[in-house]
Amino acid sequence: EAGVVQSPRYKIIEKKQPVAFWCNPISGHNTLYWYLQNLGQGPELLIRYENEEAVDDSQLPKDRFSAERLKGVDSTLKIQPAELGDSAVYLCASRGNTDTQYFGPGTRLTVL
Amino acid sequence: GESVGLHLPTLSVQEGDNSIINCAYSNSASDYFIWYKQESGKGPQFIIDIRSNMDKRQGQRVTVLLNKTVKHLSLQIAATQPGDSAVYFCAEKTSGTYKYIFGTGTRLKVLA
Numbered sequence: 001e002a003g004v005v006q007s008p009r010y011k012i013i014e015k016k017q018p019v020a021f022w023c024n025p026i027s028g029h030n031t032l033y034w035y036l037q038n039l040g041q042g043p044e045l046l047i048r049y050e051n052e053e054a055v056d057d058s059q060l061p062k063d064r065f066s067a068e069r070l071k072g073v074d075s076t077l078k079i080q081p082a083e084l085g086d087s088a089v090y091l092c093a094s095r096g097n098t099d100t101q102y103f104g105p106g107t108r109l110t111v112l
Numbered sequence: 113g114e115s116v117g118l119h120l121p122t123l124s125v126q127e128g129d130n131s132i133i134n135c136a137y138s139n140s141a142s143d144y145f146i147w148y149k150q151e152s153g154k155g156p157q158f159i160i161d162i163r164s165n166m167d168k169r170q171g172q173r174v175t176v177l178l179n180k181t182v183k184h185l186s187l188q189i190a191a192t193q194p195g196d197s198a199v200y201f202c203a204e205k206t207s208g209t210y211k212y213i214f215g216t217g218t219r220l221k222v223l224a
Contacts, residue, residue: 042214099144103155
């Protein structure tokens, strides 16, 4: 069974540019999470989807971040415009009908 | 950059010895706990989990202990190997939600 897939794995952009990250969860997993991870720290939740509904987006900086999961399967996280402080690893995770969430490899973003 | 990661608590053990990684959790209403292993450049990898109605669970070379009285979780790795070198995170899930809170992380270094 394929795990959580994320792309790209690495992205380098200049500040003020837009960037998008894509995630495909484990097949059949209805719950999808986007996390931000700064170096040396644990993941911090940005947004959680149950199917296509965003049920927890309280930590998402909505002035520049947006996310969508239109068909309840794959998801896109966007930043526009990116700032220097957005440099981090963006992790996607999914959960099926158990309590366990599984992570993808992450996208490492560097904003110059 | 890497200097931030060096501020992680670090546990150094000799190859072949047992390792014990500790985690204090915050919410007495948490009902499910997961230990993740994260190698450099990769996403967190599920190791073992435990529910709040248990105090011990064993896997292959790993054991998780839960002490709800003092809100403490530990991960024991038997016969530590070089491949165990990574950062280890605990995560707690609050009862009635599918939101996970991650601990700070501990870097495990295995000495040859």
